[in-house]
Amino acid sequence: MSEKPGFSTRAVGGWRQTPDVRQHPASPPLYQSATFIFDDIDDFASVAQTKISGGYLYSRWANPTVDALGHVVSSLEGAEATACFASGMGAIAGTLFSLLRSGDHVVAAAQLYGGTHGLFGTALARAGVSVTTADVSDHAAIDDAFTPATKVLYCETIGNPTMNVADIDALAAIARARDATFVVDATFTPPVMLRPLEHDADLVCHSATKYLGGHGDVTGGVVSGDGERIAAIRHLAIDTGGQMAPFDAWLVARGVQTLVLRVERICQNAMALARALEDHPAVSRVLYPGLQSHPDHALARKLLGDRFGGMLAFDAGDAAAGRRFLERVHIASPAASLGGTKTLVVHPASVTHTQLTPEQRASIGLTEGMVRVSVGIEDIDDLVADFEQALP
Numbered sequence: 001m002s003e004k005p006g007f008s009t010r011a012v013g014g015w016r017q018t019p020d021v022r023q024h025p026a027s028p029p030l031y032q033s034a035t036f037i038f039d040d041i042d043d044f045a046s047v048a049q050t051k052i053s054g055g056y057l058y059s060r061w062a063n064p065t066v067d068a069l070g071h072v073v074s075s076l077e078g079a080e081a082t083a084c085f086a087s088g089m090g091a092i093a094g095t096l097f098s099l100l101r102s103g104d105h106v107v108a109a110a111q112l113y114g115g116t117h118g119l120f121g122t123a124l125a126r127a128g129v130s131v132t133t134a135d136v137s138d139h140a141a142i143d144d145a146f147t148p149a150t151k152v153l154y155c156e157t158i159g160n161p162t163m164n165v166a167d168i169d170a171l172a173a174i175a176r177a178r179d180a181t182f183v184v185d186a187t188f189t190p191p192v193m194l195r196p197l198e199h200d201a202d203l204v205c206h207s208a209t210k211y212l213g214g215h216g217d218v219t220g221g222v223v224s225g226d227g228e229r230i231a232a233i234r235h236l237a238i239d240t241g242g243q244m245a246p247f248d249a250w251l252v253a254r255g256v257q258t259l260v261l262r263v264e265r266i267c268q269n270a271m272a273l274a275r276a277l278e279d280h281p282a283v284s285r286v287l288y289p290g291l292q293s294h295p296d297h298a299l300a301r302k303l304l305g306d307r308f309g310g311m312l313a314f315d316a317g318d319a320a321a322g323r324r325f326l327e328r329v330h331i332a333s334p335a336a337s338l339g340g341t342k343t344l345v346v347h348p349a350s351v352t353h354t355q356l357t358p359e360q361r362a363s364i365g366l367t368e369g370m371v372r373v374s375v376g377i378e379d380i381d382d383l384v385a386d387f388e389q390a391l392p
């Protein structure tokens with residue numbers, strides 16, 4: 001070895017000369033590294049065999065920053081383990097492909113995120129997995145939909161855009177009796193509001209893009225549950241490559257630190273905004289589980305206590321009125337996504353539910369003038385004033 005390594009050698013490896021620090025960082029460090037260097041070659045071989053436990057070898061297998069996020073999400077959900085993906089759909093697809101084989105059947109809530117409907121209709125259908133959907137509130141219909149091939153019962157805690165609440169205790173009992181794995185997408189109810197594993201769900205997933213990340217600056221997904229199922233999901237992710245990136249995990253972990261504060265404020269704002277809209281003469285209907293008028297209010301109170309989330313919908317009249325509202329808001333912004341600090345509004349009939357006919361939309365309670373709101377943390381007086389000036 002030359003006394004002083006060359007410029008290029010130092011450019012790639014020089015930073016390793018940093019002296020060891022004995023103090024620990026107070027915030028999760030970002031291990032923005034694709035691979036890990038082994039001083040002990042026996043160790044290299046043994047970590048290569050274990051892949052997701054016992055050490056770090058390559059970031060598609062495991063990365064310390066991503067594991068740090070998995071650890072905190074597990075502790076919030078009361079789960080043994082968590083797998084982290086590049087998006088919510090990554091987590092949902094990873095979960096379902098890990099649980100299902102060709103010939104298997106899924107019973108799913110009819111009220112599902114569009115992307116999840118899409119996954120069932122395309123990639124899972126091509127893989128030979130069939131699905132039957134039923135109204136999530138109609139437990140007899142859910143139970144009737146089971147066949148001897150049913151392996152998974154799938155639902156969302158709160159459905160979009162009517163904010164229908166799933167009775168996850170009752171659904172878990174059905175899944176248990178039918179020996180199926182119960183998977184819950186709890187994106188609308190982050191773990192400070194509801195922990196489905198405590199209600200006997202087997203796996204809980206989130207789009208971390210929404211409340212967990214919480215700032216609209218990252219896409220991510222997580223799925224939590226028992227060690228064995230999560231290890232199987234992570235091994236599938238090693239082969240298919242949809243893991244969350246270290247920087248994204250770092251952003252989500254940063255967001256999670258303020259989850260309780262954000263959700264507290266968001267729930268207060270949403271309740272106040274829902275009440276103001278309910279009193280407004282131009283609004284014919286408001287759908288928010290926290291309102292007495294919501295059909296699932298009693299169930300929401302049982303599951304959620306007095307925090308009903310940040311998602312609401314209201315009927316502004318006809319389709320033109322719904323679109324006009326979006327044009328007129330100044331503080332709220334017309335944008336897809338949800339769960340961030342900023343209030344976002346969408347017109348589902350022309351943006352998120354366009355694959356359905358007006359009749360199909362009506363059948364799920366989605367009216368043409370409906371506006372969906374993801375309530376943020378702005379000052380409530382500003383939000384109410386903005387909504388009032390945007391309504392006729």
Ligand SMILES: *Cc1c(COP(=O)(O)O)cnc(C)c1O
Pocket residue numbers: 087088089090113115156185187188206207208209210219220221
């Ligand atoms: C956004 C969302 C997803 C998909 O998450 P991505 O991070 O966009 O992939 C899944 N389920 C629900 C309920 C969502 O709101």
